[in-house]
Amino acid sequence: MRTSSSSNKKIALMLGIAAVLAIGIGVTLLIKEDNAGAMVVNAQPVRPVKIMALSGSSGKEVRTFTGVVRSVREVSLAFRVGGPLEQLDVSIGQHVNQGDTIARIDARDFKINIMRLQAALKEAQAGLTAMKAGARAEDIASLEARLTAAQVQMKDAKANFRRQKELLENNVTTQAAYDSSQAAYDTARANLNMAEQELKKARSGARIEDIQAAEAGIKRIKADLRAAENALNDTRLKAPFDGYIGSKHVENFENVKAGEPIVTLLDASGVEVRSAVPEDVVIRHKDIASITCTLDAYKGQTFPAVVKELGRKTDQANQSYPLTVILTTDENFVARPGMAASLILELNKQTIAGSGFPVPSSAVFADSQGQSCVWRLDKKTMRVAKVAVTTGSMNQDTIQITSGLSAGDEIVTAGARFLADNQEVRILSRKKGGNP
Numbered sequence: 001m002r003t004s005s006s007s008n009k010k011i012a013l014m015l016g017i018a019a020v021l022a023i024g025i026g027v028t029l030l031i032k033e034d035n036a037g038a039m040v041v042n043a044q045p046v047r048p049v050k051i052m053a054l055s056g057s058s059g060k061e062v063r064t065f066t067g068v069v070r071s072v073r074e075v076s077l078a079f080r081v082g083g084p085l086e087q088l089d090v091s092i093g094q095h096v097n098q099g100d101t102i103a104r105i106d107a108r109d110f111k112i113n114i115m116r117l118q119a120a121l122k123e124a125q126a127g128l129t130a131m132k133a134g135a136r137a138e139d140i141a142s143l144e145a146r147l148t149a150a151q152v153q154m155k156d157a158k159a160n161f162r163r164q165k166e167l168l169e170n171n172v173t174t175q176a177a178y179d180s181s182q183a184a185y186d187t188a189r190a191n192l193n194m195a196e197q198e199l200k201k202a203r204s205g206a207r208i209e210d211i212q213a214a215e216a217g218i219k220r221i222k223a224d225l226r227a228a229e230n231a232l233n234d235t236r237l238k239a240p241f242d243g244y245i246g247s248k249h250v251e252n253f254e255n256v257k258a259g260e261p262i263v264t265l266l267d268a269s270g271v272e273v274r275s276a277v278p279e280d281v282v283i284r285h286k287d288i289a290s291i292t293c294t295l296d297a298y299k300g301q302t303f304p305a306v307v308k309e310l311g312r313k314t315d316q317a318n319q320s321y322p323l324t325v326i327l328t329t330d331e332n333f334v335a336r337p338g339m340a341a342s343l344i345l346e347l348n349k350q351t352i353a354g355s356g357f358p359v360p361s362s363a364v365f366a367d368s369q370g371q372s373c374v375w376r377l378d379k380k381t382m383r384v385a386k387v388a389v390t391t392g393s394m395n396q397d398t399i400q401i402t403s404g405l406s407a408g409d410e411i412v413t414a415g416a417r418f419l420a421d422n423q424e425v426r427i428l429s430r431k432k433g434g435n436p
Contacts (some may be wrong), residue, residue, distance in 0.1 A: 054406070068341060072269060084254070099239060150195040247264040272308060274324045275323045287348040360413045375416055
């Protein structure tokens with residue numbers, strides 16, 4: 001009996017020791033005493049997060065907006081004349097220099113029109129020269145002989161008419177013979193008058209108004225000739241600036257019309273980014289201190305930018321104002337239209353009531369009571385604590401924190417929804433921002 005009782009005591013003692021050890025190990029692994037002395041479970045995994053350090057009073061406010069890369073210029077090129085295409089050898093994406101021929105129309109009919117006008121011009125110029133020089137001596141002699149003949153004819157017709165008149169009065173001739181003599185007399189008189197005028201014109205030269213009319217005709221032909229030469233030049237479609245072929249709208253050997261788009265040319269002299277900003281940025285456009293740009297295709301690079309255009313009317317799609325900036329890049333930089341970009345605007349801070357820290361909207365969450373909160377990092381323990389904050393105005397991707405935070409605080413901006421109070425975290429990236 002004594003042996004059994006002794007054995008039971010030993011077993012109980014061993015179980016008690018084992019229980020104490022188990023409890024000790026469990027406490028060590030599963031619980032930890034915090035600063036207030038409370039026991040909290042520490043079974044959460046270490047979460048990776050992105051951190052923002054709230055800056056001191058830099059006097060600047062940073063705003064970020066998404067954008068898209070565009071060409072500085074994008075134009076559709078077309079012929080001023082129509083006709084069948086006989087050359088269109090460019091391809092999409094091909095680089096062309098200013099003055100390069102992109103396409104050409106068959107110039108046969110245009111060359112024939114120029115030759116016709118050149119012949120007409122020579123003829124008109126020769127006529128004007130003869131008109132200014134006056135009639136030749138042999139032409140004047142011929143006109144003088146013609147005048148003499150007209151005078152003789154006039155004399156005979158006049159005498160015959162008088163004779164027929166006397167005979168008719170004496171009833172010796174007929175009325176028909178009298179009428180015939182009168183008609184002959186009138187014709188002879190008209191011929192004489194014409195011969196006199198032509199001889200006078202030949203001796204004195206052309207009239208001033210006739211010369212002026214001939215000169216005006218020459219000017220008209222010259223104008224038509226210049227237009228024809230321009231039309232011939234317009235059969236070649238040339239690049240107005242250095243750029244890339246963005247698209248082709250026709251194929252070679254098609255019959256194209258004047259003004260019909262042939263290709264789209266993208267300007268290669270610069271790169272611009274188009275974005276959209278809310279009304280509060282528009283009314284503060286004079287506070288913009290600097291603009292920089294990042295491109296998804298160029299990780300880690302930042303490009304200076306200047307404002308090209310800031311719209312005065314909202315885009316009906318999103319009720320924001322279009323903003324276009326031009327990037328400052330080197331000659332080796334290549335950006336294609338359509339690339340994704342981000343514009344970082346640095347604005348001079350406005351000293352207004354309620355101003356605070358602008359932080360990404362992803363950093364703010366609501367707890368079970370509906371209170372706006374953020375996760376603040378303890379840099380010594382690398383654990384986060386929930387902090388209640390007061391929020392102000394909200395923009396596209398930022399929200400203003402008006403109370404609850406101080407300069408120098410570091411808050412979680414990505415991964416907040418996976419965290420719990422006092423959870424250990426691992427920093428993926430850290431950036432400065434949230435200027436008060």
